[in-house]
Amino acid sequence: MASVSIPGYRLGDPTLPKSPLTATDLATLKASLLMGEEDIAALRKAHDVVKDQVEAILDVWYGFVGSSPHLLVYFSDAKTGQPIGGYLEAVRKRFGQWVLDTCRADYDAAWLAWADEIGRRHHRSGKNTTDKVSAAPHIPMRYLLALVMPISLTMKPFLANKGHAPAEVEAMHAAWTKAVLLQAILWCRPYVRDGDF
Numbered sequence: 677m678a679s680v681s682i683p684g685y686r687l688g689d690p691t692l693p694k695s696p697l698t699a700t701d702l703a704t705l706k707a708s709l710l711m712g713e714e715d716i717a718a719l720r721k722a723h724d725v726v727k728d729q730v731e732a733i734l735d736v737w738y739g740f741v742g743s744s745p746h747l748l749v750y751f752s753d754a755k756t757g758q759p760i761g762g763y764l765e766a767v768r769k770r771f772g773q774w775v776l777d778t779c780r781a782d783y784d785a786a787w788l789a790w791a792d793e794i795g796r797r798h799h800r801s802g803k804n805t806t807d808k809v810s811a812a813p814h815i816p817m818r819y820l821l822a823l824v825m826p827i828s829l830t831m832k833p834f835l836a837n838k839g840h841a842p843a844e845v846e847a848m849h850a851a852w853t854k855a856v857l858l859q860a861i862l863w864c865r866p867y868v869r870d871g872d873f
Contacts, residue, residue: 682769684806687777687790695788697862702783709858715851716781722848723779725838726831730772736830738768747819750812763809778855788862795820795863802866817867824860828853 686692706712726733741747742759751767752759774794777787796802800814828849835848865873 680773682773683766685770685773686793688786692789692793694785695792697788699785702788705858705861709854711851711854711858714847715854718847718851719779719781719855721844722835722852723776725840725848726779726834727776729834729837730775733775733831733834734768734772737771737827738764740826740830750815752811754810754812760809760811763807763811766807778852778859781855791859791862792865794859795866798863799866817864820860820863824853824857828856
């Protein structure tokens, strides 16, 4: 994988703590999501479809968050209630890279460690530390899971933008949805007691 220079982006960083989940744990979770090799192939096809649409995708997602005060609070100054522009922009860059990483579907130990770090950055154990901001200090787990839907449903029109057959679009969309849910589940690990995940 090519090196990506985005502040706070750490996929492949050898100093990240290793995920406690094993490759076997990941394989059984993917099996539980009915995520197979055909989904990996569909995700990789989706990469070429969306790579030049990332900013438009983020516009949709940021529009949703920006119009939802109960979500925008997690990107707003805890004292003033005003959105923190620099924080929103830094997260946007990482979010755009996350779209591409999701479509690459390279599920190795480095990816697992990065998924664990993303979970910590939503949880009180790591929220706000990367960007040194004073936004709400914790995002409830319910939103990690609930946001699977808008992030999944709004992707379908973008997957259909390049003239693929409807069946190909459906396959890419199903694979995308599985991949988003897979990651949301992994991001929840810091929220549960040891032994409960």
